[in-house]
Amino acid sequence: MNRTGLRRGFPASPLPFRENGMLDARVIDKLEAIVGKDDLFTKKADLLSYGYDAAAGAGVPRTTPDLVVLPASTEEVSRIVRIACESRLPVYPRGAGTNLSGGTIPLHGGIVLSMQRMDRILEVDPENLTATVQPGVIIQDLNNAAAVHGLIYPPDPGTVATATMGGSVAECSGGLRGLKYGVTKHYVMGMEVVLANGETFRFGGKTVKNVTAYDFASLFVGSEGTLGIITEITVKLIPAPKFRRAMMAFFRRLEDAGNAVTDVIKAHVIPATLEIMDKTTIATVERYAQAGLPGDVEALLLIEVDGMAQEVVDAEAKAVADVIGRHNGALKTASSEAERDRIWAARRAALPALAQLGPTTVLEDATVPRSRLTEMLLAIQQIAQKHRLTIGTFGHAGDGNLHPTIVTDAGKAAEMERVHQAVDEIFAVALQLGGTLTGEHGIGVAKMKYLKNEIGMNGMDVMRRVKKALDPDWLLNPGKVVPPDEA
Numbered sequence: 461m462n463r464t465g466l467r468r469g470f471p472a473s474p475l476p477f478r479e480n481g482m483l484d485a486r487v488i489d490k491l492e493a494i495v496g497k498d499d500l501f502t503k504k505a506d507l508l509s510y511g512y513d514a515a516a517g518a519g520v521p522r523t524t525p526d527l528v529v530l531p532a533s534t535e536e537v538s539r540i541v542r543i544a545c546e547s548r549l550p551v552y553p554r555g556a557g558t559n560l561s562g563g564t565i566p567l568h569g570g571i572v573l574s575m576q577r578m579d580r581i582l583e584v585d586p587e588n589l590t591a592t593v594q595p596g597v598i599i600q601d602l603n604n605a606a607a608v609h610g611l612i613y614p615p616d617p618g619t620v621a622t623a624t625m626g627g628s629v630a631e632c633s634g635g636l637r638g639l640k641y642g643v644t645k646h647y648v649m650g651m652e653v654v655l656a657n658g659e660t661f662r663f664g665g666k667t668v669k670n671v672t673a674y675d676f677a678s679l680f681v682g683s684e685g686t687l688g689i690i691t692e693i694t695v696k697l698i699p700a701p702k703f704r705r706a707m708m709a710f711f712r713r714l715e716d717a718g719n720a721v722t723d724v725i726k727a728h729v730i731p732a733t734l735e736i737m738d739k740t741t742i743a744t745v746e747r748y749a750q751a752g753l754p755g756d757v758e759a760l761l762l763i764e765v766d767g768m769a770q771e772v773v774d775a776e777a778k779a780v781a782d783v784i785g786r787h788n789g790a791l792k793t794a795s796s797e798a799e800r801d802r803i804w805a806a807r808r809a810a811l812p813a814l815a816q817l818g819p820t821t822v823l824e825d826a827t828v829p830r831s832r833l834t835e836m837l838l839a840i841q842q843i844a845q846k847h848r849l850t851i852g853t854f855g856h857a858g859d860g861n862l863h864p865t866i867v868t869d870a871g872k873a874a875e876m877e878r879v880h881q882a883v884d885e886i887f888a889v890a891l892q893l894g895g896t897l898t899g900e901h902g903i904g905v906a907k908m909k910y911l912k913n914e915i916g917m918n919g920m921d922v923m924r925r926v927k928k929a930l931d932p933d934w935l936l937n938p939g940k941v942v943p944p945d946e947a
């Protein structure tokens with residue numbers, strides 16, 4: 461453990477801001493004057509729930525902030541950040557806290573800025589196919605508003621019903637439809653951001669084309685709260701597909717499932733969704749949700765093709781069926797919306813079901829080029845055997861984005877040591893196969909120690925220079941993504 465109580469490998473560099481407990485009463489008074497008494501918390505009992513997020517238990521530290529503020533407008537965010545900047549206090553933006561990389565943990569105390577009150581959909585514009593929202597809008601609420609116009613906002617992490625637009629933009633969330641429709645970065649057209657000194661900065665907008673200035677949207681999407689506070693987002697919407705067909709394919713060999721994924725794409729079919737579940741996950745989901753999944757298969761694929769014309773969907777479904785047959789898979793097609801819902805309920809049950817197996821789940825996010833999927837799947841199985849661990853793997857196979865989920869017990873030190881070794885090895889294999897540390901869950905605090913393995917020391921240096929240019933005192937979400945110096 462180092463001085464911030466972080467686990468092995470988490471750097472604790474000297475930082476230029478005040479540490480936990482250094483908030484004085486005058487700062488609290490100033491903040492209270494901005495948001496009012498009801499939207500500022502300082503009581504320990506209130507602060508506790510802001511000390512963790514969905515990565516809790518995965519070796520990510522748990523700490524409490526000095527206070528939590530809930531601003532209601534960009535102007536309030538700007539005034540709060542100005543005060544934090546003058547007082548050199550760290551600021552941690554927070555949406556719904558569903559991220560899986562410890563991104564919202566207030567590692568050094570200071571201020572948690574909960575964006576949940578900024579939850580208005582400002583506009584859905586069916587002529588320009590855009591929507592403009594405040595960051596606290598829940599993703600599903602945006603989709604409900606878009607549906608009135610026959611439109612959808614495609615990024616759909618498993619937490620669509622709870623996660624906020626601000627948090628998902630800051631994470632560049634993906635989800636089940638990434639293969640055909642892309643991920644959050646493909647939909648963000650403009651933003652308003654409050655910078656570390658409290659200044660407000662707007663860029664982009666509703667135009668389909670815009671190459672004015674640097675591509676700031678690309679910089680801020682996925683910046684995990686370390687470069688600015690997102691206070692408004694304009695996103696692209698697309699027409700909702702009119703027809704769809706969901707299928708499930710069962711395989712007795714994991715290799716066949718992995719190879720079928722590659723061959724579906726090679727057959728020039730891009731399904732909206734192409735997911736995988738391994739044997740451990742299938743058995744666990746069946747026990748948890750009684751979804752009617754067979755007990756004697758090594759893997760299953762969950763596939764959905766969609767489109768604007770029935771003939772196109774039929775042709776794509778047939779091409780998928782041919783590939784599945786060639787790889788010795790047994791195919792089941794949903795014959796009603798109710799059956800379709802059961803297929804996707806089984807997939808969405810994967811993580812909750814695995815989480816029932818033990819007190820701690822360590823969910824990883826290794827991502828490889830699709831053509832290396834089979835190698836990655838087999839490597840995860842070997843790593844599980846080698847370290848005598850239960851690892852259920854599921855994920856977005858079409859994107860090469862796997863979620864090996866280790867079921868363990870954080871209270872057992874020796875087992876946790878094996879878990880850390882297994883995670884190190886999973887990421888090492890992903891990088892060897894030309895992959896990446898995270899396809900959608902972000903670096904946060906959980907994957908910081910691996911970052912240089914992927915981007916090298918030059919990459920780390922460029923990251924630091926960008927961070928210092930926008931946040932010289934390292935006040936925004938410190939302890940996440942990139943450390944100020946090599947620890």
Ligand SMILES: Cc1cc2nc3c(=O)[nH]c(=O)nc-3n(C[C@H](O)[C@H](O)[C@H](O)COP(=O)(O)OP(=O)(O)OC[C@H]3O[C@@H](n4cnc5c(N)ncnc54)[C@H](O)[C@@H]3O)c2cc1C
Nearest residue numbers: 555556557558559563618624626627628630634685690900
């Ligand atoms: C069961 C489960 C399933 C999941 N499935 C998926 C999935 O399929 N695909 C996927 O991509 N993710 C998935 N996730 C991860 C998570 O849901 C997403 O990352 C989510 O979009 C985060 O949104 P949030 O509002 O909870 O953000 P938070 O967790 O509150 O914050 C996430 C990050 O964004 C920063 N942040 C929050 N708001 C702002 C803001 N306004 N300005 C600047 N920074 C901000 C925070 O500091 C933090 O670094 C899953 C998580 C769970 C628990």
